[in-house]
Ligand SMILES: Cc1ncc(C[n+]2csc(CCOP(=O)(O)OP(=O)(O)O)c2C)c(N)n1
């Protein structure tokens with residue numbers, strides 16, 4: 011129940027104010043001078059649809075530990091609420107959708123008003139809430155909860171068309187497996203999407219689906235006014251009519267208003283005495299108000315229903331609403347991007363009793379005293395603790411991680427080394443080991459997380475022993491589930507992996523407890539979860555994602571399992587530092603660095619050594635391989651370690667007269683080294699550049715160039731330092747088991763002619779040798795390419811082939 015009847019009155023005032031502010035914000039944004047001919051936009055109708063729901067939630071139902079993903083197009087409503095509470099500035103509202111203004115879609119990173127989850131790509135805000143709840147449970151199970159609160163509810167305010175997104179159902183299924191608690195999805199069931207009105211009968215589908223996954227379904231169909239009318243004589247007939255009415259017709263009548271309702275109801279219900287009298291007792295305005303009084307717009311109903319929930323089972327609330335409710339846009343099927351005209355805004359303003367010039371004033375047009383309203387706002391529980399952004403202590407990284415001698419063998423793959431490094435950490439009782447949480451979409455064993463999981467076990471809210479072990483059936487995997495476990499095993503859906511990494515990677519900020527999440531998946535399937543990866547990065551979640559195996563080096567698996575574009579994804583994804591080391595010693599250094607990088611949150615100036623913004627930190631992507639290759643057997647030193655992190659190091663330093671260098675990234679190191687060997691008798695000074703991160707090498711170069719443009723001519727990036735000492739005539743051949751564009755930019759750094767080898771077309775089945783030859787990344791092809799760049803080509807190529 012709302013706290014008191016007086017509160018309900020107050021909620022109604024706030025509802026009116028929030029609707030006004032949201033509509034005015036969008037209106038003003040669209041009245042700003044268009045400098046570049048691009049419309050500003052905004053969603054008055056989508057916002058209006060959610061005003062009552064959000065008023066009830068934020069001013070009555072929510073508690074500080076609750077976390078909310080707000081439907082993207084209700085961003086103005088959210089900002090209006092925060093503005094009323096003094097958490098959003100007038101300047102930013104006036105500049106909604108403008109440069110440094112309040113964001114079009116709620117953004118954790120770009121908005122100042124305590125956004126819990128960013129939204130924008132429909133379905134993802136919905137999908138992250140079950141995973142946030144799982145992480146909340148995980149933290150509680152470890153006895154860590156810094157807030158000491160009872161668990162928060164992870165709430166998604168869902169546009170009904172968001173339920174078209176497949177990731178929503180993937181999340182439902184995964185939630186069921188993990189015994190999901192404390193998760194509410196409140197569906198703004200306005201039966202409209204962007205292009206129009208949704209299919210009839212959607213309600214039944216939605217209800218059935220949720221129930222199938224073990225959710226409670228609570229329907230908010232009729233408001234208090236409607237329920238009262240149904241109790242009147244003839245009310246039953248009216249209810250039956252409403253229930254039978256199609257979405258299209260209901261919307262159209264809502265748009266047309268009272269007179270249209272009267273005519274239609276009379277036409278359909280005929281002269282049925284009682285119900286006709288029920289209709290005739292009401293004026294057109296009253297009739298319209300009655301038909302608009304759906305559950306999702308009735309503060310009383312909303313408040314009562316939400317506050318009455320006394321359990322932690324997941325709930326889908328289906329709240330019937332009207333898109334554009336309370337505005338002239340209500341119900342029209344084209345209203346998604348529709349904006350009120352000037353005349354409509356003027357009339358709306360008069361109706362809201364907002365005097366010209368006072369449009370932004372917080373209490374303008376509200377009845378009741380400003381002192382009383384302010385006193386009410388000051389007492390709202392949700393805002394009582396101020397901004398709910400936590401910080402967590404930094405977890406120490408033992409030096410041994412970056413050295414990990416156990417990971418290095420004479421011959422090994424980066425994937426095997428990864429497994430050994432994690433296993434080594436798992437053996438220790440360090441704080442680092444305790445804070446790592448791993449996860450994988452059904453590829454735990456095949457991505458080499460197995461040894462770590464055997465040590466650290468699987469997480470579940472309830473204990474579940476490994477039946478095979480109990481039955482003494484030999485198996486390499488010892489999988490006990492318990493609240494102590496540190497691995498969260500997921501089903502195959504990669505979207506869920508990235509949503510979970512997103513939620514776990516925000517744990518320090520959402521729950522005040524640092525987790526160091528590591529997720530593994532097959533590299534090509536990074537694409538399957540790409541939007542959720544982007545979403546996690548956009549929210550500044552912190553995690554390590556390991557794509558393994560990768561490339562055509564996964565030779566016998568064929569084109570469907572061999573990744574090509576992933577190095578470019580790694581380079582272009584903001585918030586993600588990508589590495590593809592060739593050797594185990596490099597990988598150990600990178601992992602040690604990554605644990606630290608994930609925990610950084612400064613915002614100082616770029617590092618003058620690399621010109622990267624390393625103070626801010628971010629997430630890390632490791633592209634690894636199952637291909638076993640001979641290891642160089644080096645002794646790591648600090649200089650080498652720094653270069654590995656900066657993105658490149660000379661495997662073979664070029665001589666003073668080098669006319670060729672071979673630059674490689676990843677497991678084709680062996681081919682690059684062999685090619686250099688084949689060429690060495692003619693080209694003593696040949697260099698081999700080992701690139702551990704095209705991403706960071708490139709980013710440092712870009713940053714230094716920007717610094718040059720600003721007039722700092724001393725800015726020198728790592729790439730410039732490495733390539734700057736090469737003679738001008740020197741050629742570069744680059745090679746990668748991935749798209750060649752990953753490295754082709756190296757030619758632009760100092761203007762050296764460059765040829766880039768790699769994979770551009772879908773892979774094949776075969777041996778590594780077959781495939782490297784087919785795609786021209788074997789040693790002979792590299793050497794041939796090098797030869798073609800210099801004089802005396804034909805004779806030289808002949809000798810190479812003969813050799
Ligand atoms: C992944 C994705 N695809 C497309 C869009 C474009 N889009 C924005 S809103 C919308 C329809 C939303 O309808 P609904 O969720 O019912 O919200 P309503 O506007 O009715 O409140 C679409 C298709 C988007 N934001 N994200």
Ligand SMILES: [Mg+2]
Pocket residue numbers: 169170171198199200201202203
């Ligand atoms: Mg809708």
